[in-house]
Amino acid sequence: MFSPFLKPCPCILLFLLFTLFYTSTEAYDPLDPNGNITIKWDIISWTQDGYVAVVTLNNYQQYRHISPPGWSLGWTWAKKEVIWNIVGGQTTEQGDCSRFKSSPPPHCCKKDPTVVDLLPGTPYNQQIANCCRGGVLSSLAQDPTNAVSAFQVSVGSSGTTNKTVKLPQNFTLKAPGPGYTCGPAKIVKPTKFRTPDKRRVTQAHMTWNVTCTYSQFLAQKTPTCCVSLSAFYNETVVPCPTCSCGCQGNSPQSGSCVDPSAPHLASVVSSLGKNGITPLVRCTSHMCPIRVHWHVKLNYKEYWRVKVTVTNFNYRMNYSDWNLVIQHPNFDNLTQLFSFNYDSISPYGTISKCG
Numbered sequence: 001m002f003s004p005f006l007k008p009c010p011c012i013l014l015f016l017l018f019t020l021f022y023t024s025t026e027a028y029d030p031l032d033p034n035g036n037i038t039i040k041w042d043i044i045s046w047t048q049d050g051y052v053a054v055v056t057l058n059n060y061q062q063y064r065h066i067s068p069p070g071w072s073l074g075w076t077w078a079k080k081e082v083i084w085n086i087v088g089g090q091t092t093e094q095g096d097c098s099r100f101k102s103s104p105p106p107h108c109c110k111k112d113p114t115v116v117d118l119l120p121g122t123p124y125n126q127q128i129a130n131c132c133r134g135g136v137l138s139s140l141a142q143d144p145t146n147a148v149s150a151f152q153v154s155v156g157s158s159g160t161t162n163k164t165v166k167l168p169q170n171f172t173l174k175a176p177g178p179g180y181t182c183g184p185a186k187i188v189k190p191t192k193f194r195t196p197d198k199r200r201v202t203q204a205h206m207t208w209n210v211t212c213t214y215s216q217f218l219a220q221k222t223p224t225c226c227v228s229l230s231a232f233y234n235e236t237v238v239p240c241p242t243c244s245c246g247c248q249g250n251s252p253q254s255g256s257c258v259d260p261s262a263p264h265l266a267s268v269v270s271s272l273g274k275n276g277i278t279p280l281v282r283c284t285s286h287m288c289p290i291r292v293h294w295h296v297k298l299n300y301k302e303y304w305r306v307k308v309t310v311t312n313f314n315y316r317m318n319y320s321d322w323n324l325v326i327q328h329p330n331f332d333n334l335t336q337l338f339s340f341n342y343d344s345i346s347p348y349g350t351i352s353k354c355g
């Protein structure tokens with residue numbers, strides 16, 4: 001719960017953050033028009049039969065983060081490439097490596113490998129910088145230093161020069177469910193790396209980028225939260241509209257919800273499983289995994305104050321490090337905020353609009 005303490009002032013501005021805010025139906029978010037996740041491959045050395053590359057995922061989204069169980073990145077090799085070794089990550093499957101007689105065998109021989117991050121606590125000799133956070137990727141507004149993730153891959157049976165290497169194709173990014181669409185890999189200017197003492201600059205032998213954008217519509221057809229309202233001068237609470245995120249017994253996902261008064265609630269929930277991407281919600285008239293309640297506490301000419309309460313109805317999620325995005329015409333002059341951090345993420349910084 002927190003209470004923004006505001007002065008009336010014009011301007012579109014917004015505010016803290018939440019995992020999934022229902023905003024648009026396309027791969028374009030009006031609240032974060034430039035947001036994307038960029039995947040960069042830097043070839044740092046050529047080997048006898050291929051190359052070693054550092055693959056970096058940068059989250060350039062203001063408020064959308066990837067929470068546990070984390071990202072997974074897939075692609076399709078253009079030729080008969082093989083992954084000899086990965087540091088700071090692993091493929092989910094090895095595939096059929098029987099054509100290789102080497103010992104140890106390759107890490108992965110699949111035509112379409114899927115890589116996931118390693119978990120925190122991985123031994124140091126299997127780590128590289130920015131790896132091993134269990135696939136968690138913060139957003140720029142929340143924690144820019146943890147908005148990057150990386151692993152190093154040794155590829156064989158590929159080209160060994162920048163003319164013979166073929167770029168991997170059909171990238172997929174799961175977070176962990178659907179939602180992201182990735183474009184084709186594009187060769188870009190080789191990345192320059194500065195040594196820690198800043199006295200020398202080295203550069204990648206070859207670099208390509210892939211950009212992935214998020215679409216709420218691809219992730220989930222129904223909204224993930226609804227808003228209820230109340231005010232100090234009226235006892236009536238205006239609840240979330242019925243069927244905001246689905247209707248009981250008739251939800252587009254599954255229609256299933258859990259009655260909180262059911263006996264043995266804990267065992268019911270655990271038998272339905274913690275895994276799965278679709279939320280497992282408590283039965284309510286709105287069927288939303290999240291309810292945001294906006295209570296007007298004070299309303300003076302000079303300022304107003306609201307208390308916002310966020311309630312989780314999803315038995316499958318504990319929502320750590322969550323954020324909530326609120327768009328409000330007065331939020332560029334938030335004078336006081338209790339209990340929470342906030343950041344203003346103005347996509348239309350210079351446009352003033354009175355309301």
Ligand SMILES: *[C@@H]1O[C@H](CO)[C@@H](O)[C@H](O)[C@H]1NC(C)=O
Nearest residue numbers: 034035036037038060061211
């Ligand atoms: C990805 O996001 C970055 C940072 O906002 C932006 O500079 C870049 O143009 C975006 N890329 C694409 C392809 O939209």
Ligand SMILES: *[C@@H]1O[C@H](CO)[C@@H](O)[C@H](O)[C@H]1NC(C)=O
Nearest residue numbers: 161162163187190205206207
């Ligand atoms: C490949 O390398 C050559 C020489 O090192 C360089 O001139 C050329 O621009 C590179 N091409 C690409 C696509 O990186």
Ligand SMILES: *[C@@H]1O[C@H](CO)[C@@H](O)[C@H](O)[C@H]1NC(C)=O
Nearest residue numbers: 075076077078112169170171
């Ligand atoms: C990549 O995806 C496109 C469209 O789905 C498909 O036509 C193509 O065959 C795929 N390429 C590979 C190498 O799988």
Ligand SMILES: *[C@@H]1O[C@H](CO)[C@@H](O)[C@H](O)[C@H]1NC(C)=O
Nearest residue numbers: 038039040058188189208209
């Ligand atoms: C490629 O990605 C890197 C890292 O995300 C970024 O700094 C660079 O601007 C991108 N290059 C292009 C041409 O998009």
Ligand SMILES: *[C@@H]1O[C@H](CO)[C@@H](O)[C@H](O)[C@H]1NC(C)=O
Nearest residue numbers: 230231233234235236237238
């Ligand atoms: C309180 O709000 C409800 C719903 O908006 C309205 O119907 C009712 O008349 C209000 N009561 C008073 C005393 O203003």
Ligand SMILES: *[C@@H]1O[C@H](CO)[C@@H](O)[C@H](O)[C@H]1NC(C)=O
Nearest residue numbers: 274275314315316317318319
């Ligand atoms: C959420 O946290 C509670 C208490 O720590 C734990 O019992 C429960 O299993 C967690 N649920 C999920 C879905 O992780």
Ligand SMILES: *[C@@H]1O[C@H](CO)[C@@H](O)[C@H](O)[C@H]1NC(C)=O
Nearest residue numbers: 007008009010332333334335
């Ligand atoms: C925000 O409020 C402060 C203190 O009330 C005031 O001095 C300042 O001018 C306001 N800023 C804007 C942009 O309205």
